[in-house]
Amino acid sequence: MKLRIRTISWAVQTALAAGLVGVPATAVFAQPERGDDAQRLEAIQVTGSRIKKAEIEGQTPVQVISAADIAATGLGSIGDVIQRLSVSGSSLNTKFNSAGNFGFSPDGSGVGSGSTTVSLRNLGAKRTLILVDGLRWVGESSASGVSAAVDLNTIPASAVDRIEILTDGASSLYGSDAIAGVVNIITKKKQDGGSARLYYGDYSTGDGQTQQANVSLGGSGERHDFFLDVSHYDQHRISSNDWEQSRYPTPGIGGAVNPATWSSATPNGRQVFAPADPTETFGGLCPVDGGASFCNLSGDGAGGFRPWTNAERFNFSPYNLLLTPSKRTSFFGQGTYRITDHVNWNIKGTYTKRESVNQAAPEPIFLGSEAGSGGLADFVGIDASNPYNPFGTISPEGSFITRRPVEGGPRIFTQDVDTSYFTTGLNGDFSAGDRQFFWDVNYVTGENRATQNVRGTYNIAHIQRALGPVADCTAPCVPLNIFGGPGSITQDMLDYILFNEVDRSKQKVTTWTANISGDLIEMPAGALAFASGYEHRKQSGSYTPDSVVTAGESNGVPSGPTSGDYSVNEFYVELNAPLVADASFAKHLDLSVASRYSDYSNFGSTTNSKIGLRWQLNDDLTLRGTWAEGFRAPSIGELYGTFARFDAQIQDPCNGATGQQGANCEALGVPNPATFEQANAQISVVTGGNSNLKPETSKSLTLGAVYSPSWGENTSWSQKLDFEVTYYNIKIKDAIQASDAQTQLRRCVDTLDPIFCDGISRSSGGNINGFDNTLFNLGKINTKGVDLGISWLGNETGIGTFGASFSATRVSSYEAIATDSGLTEPRVVGVEVNDSAIPDWRATARLNWSIGDVNVSWTARYTSDLNESCGGEDGFRDLALCSDPNAGAVSSTGPSGLNHLGSTTFHDLRASWKLPTELDLTIAGGINNITDKEPPICGSCSLNGYDASTYDLPGRFSYVEASIKF
Structure with a gap:
């Protein structure tokens, strides 16, 4: 059997020479061993198979991104690079100003502030397995929970040799979490001498300067290889006030007040309370209209009061961030020592320190049962003896009292995250008869520790005391003036009610692995190859909120400890x-099978298998297919996460409800639905883990073809031409997630079915004051689509060498179906919902030109159009952004009325030049989004008026860099 060496070699040469980021590459060129004949290929292992051998071309759909590809993007995070690939879906990154704005996610993972994660096939970061050199990395921790995902910012980009991305189910080979695929980050093992790199970039929108620097050193000897690297990354903030569309809660409408999105918590305050006596007028300060049970007032800062209108609402947007600041310093080192010709010892260690910041508007105070905060604040009233209370005793029952103390400044969330990772092991080979076998044993320990410091948050127990009987407010207590308007809260008052919140979290992974592979027997068509191994893994995690938070005395988003x-x-x-x-019909026809048995300490055992077929018809065309069982064990946060709160932007269907819907609202406890208006659009939703969760399981089918035509190889117009197509179909059962809160509320109002209404409670005034949204095995998720890839490398000519590539993914369907109701959740293809989207098409095209020591590339990144709801309770009510308010629903679960988000293409340009000097010096520069394309305006997105998980920041990003080798 003759291996087609040319194809393997050219597949990688094409990617490296043309710098084709994200183009499918299904083979890796194996370097010859020392002293071996130059034509001998070393047995290697590629992501998607544990078997070490040379004949691995086209076994699995693997995309390869080289270190040069990463540098060519102008990005400093490998997570940001992978998120640009067409196979990636919406996921967390540093454009999310998460803390203080979204609250806690239902899966116990926390907010994830400052993290960058990757979601393959739109299935979520927790269903994408992250490996480093084939071994698991430690989960992320941002001092707000225990996440099932990996923060790729903890892996220094300057230490990465290449990234292999397997877009196929791989639980049979790698265990839990590999339902959507595997990202295997291969680090640099050696380097000849030293190198250094300096980088500076800046956005045209606001600040956002980014500086990077790294110094590395490597070497090789007869018995050893080593690589050392020190790197630093510093990304500055961009304020939401620096972009016109993010200066207001609803973009595109200038300074006009939008009642649905501006906050009812204002510096002037807002009071809605029920008099005990219907004739009570509160000393004439609060006229009761016709004996109504509620009175709406706003302080004007001068001791008087006026009726509340939507013009009083507060614009919180300028306090937020478009880009969050982040500093990362990393130390990386690894080495290999050849003990004998057949036994190697390897060791690797890395440490990354991250400092990141989120910011939110001054924290509002919500008091009384109608506020629905779900904690101590619901039981806080104001005593008549409070020296600043002109009304008399105000009971918390039936009251809605708010004040945003701008005197205390914005909320600042500072994360300090330390990630350490160490691995050591032995590997080698031996012979038995005429057969060669490869083996390795490895020990891994990784730990992620995080501390979050929150400034600008309040102690609600101290607020309760400061508003209560003045006789009980003795030093250090200072009576609080909640009615006086801006400036009325003095520094002494702030010193008493403010507190410095310190939260902590930790994750740790410890792994022992042993593997062996080789050829078992010779068959008529070649050797039967095998791989087998054992893995023991222990994972632990904990989240410890501040003692004030644990005691339920924090005015901020409450949460409980997790361990x-x-x-x-x-x-x-x-x-x-x-x-x-x-x-005659097959140059090669190979069958692969794999199976993995896993025995968990907390829920039992599972076996997952995979079968694959590779059919190489001839030198040009290879067909392949796999069927795989997948598996994901519930994470620590999902199992053991305790009470936490998510402050969701929810529109109550009972607002002004009439007809049958109005009758249903009245049955749910809403008085006079036709005139009802929810007091606050931000509803407190209680989240938490579930110790009774079952593992997720999946079945996936992948079919593909790789075509490398001989008519496009070594011709007058082409050195190499490759085509690739992959079809995927993934079905997940017992998917772990919480119901979409807005959808659940709407279904409750529409049907009064306990399936939807259980856990949702209302106050006597009709406002929602309880909303349980804990995790369960929701049901099933089904998705399918097609990947396309083309790459071409031209011949060297008198005007240089040209290359081109194109990669695209079309998601033909995506649906999540709840088991209890059989209804589909709102996240579907082509729809923007919950700050994320699944576009029909994502594509990247690239042209590259090189001549001598000059390289120039142009990249176009395309995202197809989307729709979002703008009518009904799922929309954003103000129709200034609604392109078609009379259109049908954007999904089977949504109301009528839509806003169209047009297709978007971002263009990037980069050039590099290796200077003709004695110094090995290269300078490079580029502009990402050179046409200054703005992301489409999104009215339903929670922050900043666009979807930060799908689109670039507004404005151009320009950068320059210099690198030297010595």
Whole structure:
């Protein structure tokens, strides 16, 4: 059997020479061993198979991104690079100003402030397995929960040699979490001498300067290789006030007040309370209209009061951030020592320190049962003896009292995250008869520790005391003036009610692995190859909120402590059998099977298998297909996460409800639905883990073809031409997530079905004051689509060498179906919802030109159009952004009325030049989004008027860099 060496070599040469970021590459060129004949290929292992051998071309759909590709993007985070690929979906990044604005997610993972994660196939970061050199990395921790995802900012980009992305189910080989695929980050093992790199970039919108620097050193000897790297990354903030569309809660409408999105918590305050006596006028300060049970007033800062109108609402947007600041310093080192010709010892260690910041508007205070905060604040009233209370005793029952103390300044969330990772092991080979076998044993320990310091948050127990009987407010208590308007809260008052919140979290992973692979027997078409191994893994995590938060005395988003651990023992086996070789209908026909048995300490055992077929018809065309079972164990946060709160932007369907809907609202406890208006659009939703969760399971089918035509190889117009197409179909059962809160509320009002209404409660005034949204095995998720890839490398000519590539993904369907109701959740293809989207198409095209030591590339990144709801309770009510208010629903679960988000294309330009000097010096520069394309305006997005998980920041990003080798 003759290996087609040319194809493997050219697949990588094409990617490296043309710098084709994100183009599917299904083979890796194996370097010859020392002293071996130059034509001998070293047995290597590629992501998607545990078998070490040379004949690995086209086994699995793997995309390869080289270090040069990463540098060519002008981005400093490998997570940001992967998020640009067409196979990636919406996921967290540093454009999300998360803390203080979204609250806690239902899965116990926390806010994730400052993290960058990756979601393959739009299935979420927790269903994408992250490996580093084939071994698991430690989960992320941002001092707000225990996440099931990995923060790719903890892995220094300057230490990365390449990234292999497997877009196929791989639980049979790698265990839990590999439902959507695997990202395997291969680090640099050696380097000849030293190198240094300096980088500076800046946005045209606001501040946002980014500086990077790294110094590395490497070497090789007869018995050793080593690589050391020190890097620093510093990204500055951009204020939301620096972009016109993010200066107001609803973009595109200038300074006009939007009642649905501006805050009812104002510096002047707002009071809605029920008099105990219907004739009570509160000393004439609060005239009761016709004996109504509520009175709406706003302080004007001068001791008088006026009726509340929407013009009083507060614009919180300028306090937010478009880009969050982040500093990262990393130390990386690894080495290999050849103990004998057949045994190697390797060691690797890395440490990354991250400092990041989120910011939010001054924290509002909501008091009384109608505020629905869900904690102590619901039971806080104001005593008549409070020296600043002109009304008399105000009971918390039936009251809605707010004040935004701007005197205390904005909320500042500062994260300090330390990530350490150490691995060591032995690997080698041995012979038995005429067969060669490869083995390795590894030990891994990784830990992520995070501390979050919150400034600008309040102690609600101190507020309660400061508003209560003045006789009980003795030093250090200072009576609080909540009615006086801006400036009425003195520094002494602030000193008493403010507190410095300190939250902590930790994750740790410890792993032992042992693997062996080689050829078992010779078959007519070649050798039957195998791989087998064992893995023991222990994972633990904890989240410890501040003692004030734990006691329920924080005015901010409440949460409880989380702690848990589990261990797993796993065994796997993989076989690759050549069925046919050098036949008229098949140059090669190979069958691969794999199975993995996992025994968990907390829920039992599972076995997951995979079968694959690779059919190389001839030198040009290879067909392949796999069927795989997938598996994801519930994470520590999902299992053991305790009470936390998510402040969701929800529109109550009972606002002004009439007809049957009005009758249903009245049955739910809303008085006079036709005139009802919810007091606050931000509803407190209670989240939490569920110890009864079952693992997720999946089945996936992947079919593909790789075509490398001989008519496009070494011709007058082409060195190499490759085409690739992959079809995928993934079905997940027992998917772990919480119902979409807005959808659940609407279904409750529409049907009064306990399936939807259980856990939702209302106050006597009709406002929602309880909303349980805990996790469960929701049901199933089904998605399918197609990946396309083309790459071409031209011949060297008198005007240089040209290359081109194109990669695209079309998601043909995506649906999440709840088991209890059989209804579809609102996240579907082509719809913007919950600050994320699944576009029909994502594509990247690239042209590259090089001549001598000059390289120039142009990249176009395309995202197809989307729709979002703008009518009904799922929309954003103010129709200034609604392109078609009379259109049908954007999904089967949504109301009528839509806003269209047009297709978007971002263009990037980069050039580099290796200077003709004795110094090995290269300078480079580029502009991302050179046409200054703005992201489409999104009215339903929670912050900043656009979807930060799908689109670039507004404005151009320009950068320059210099690198030297010595």
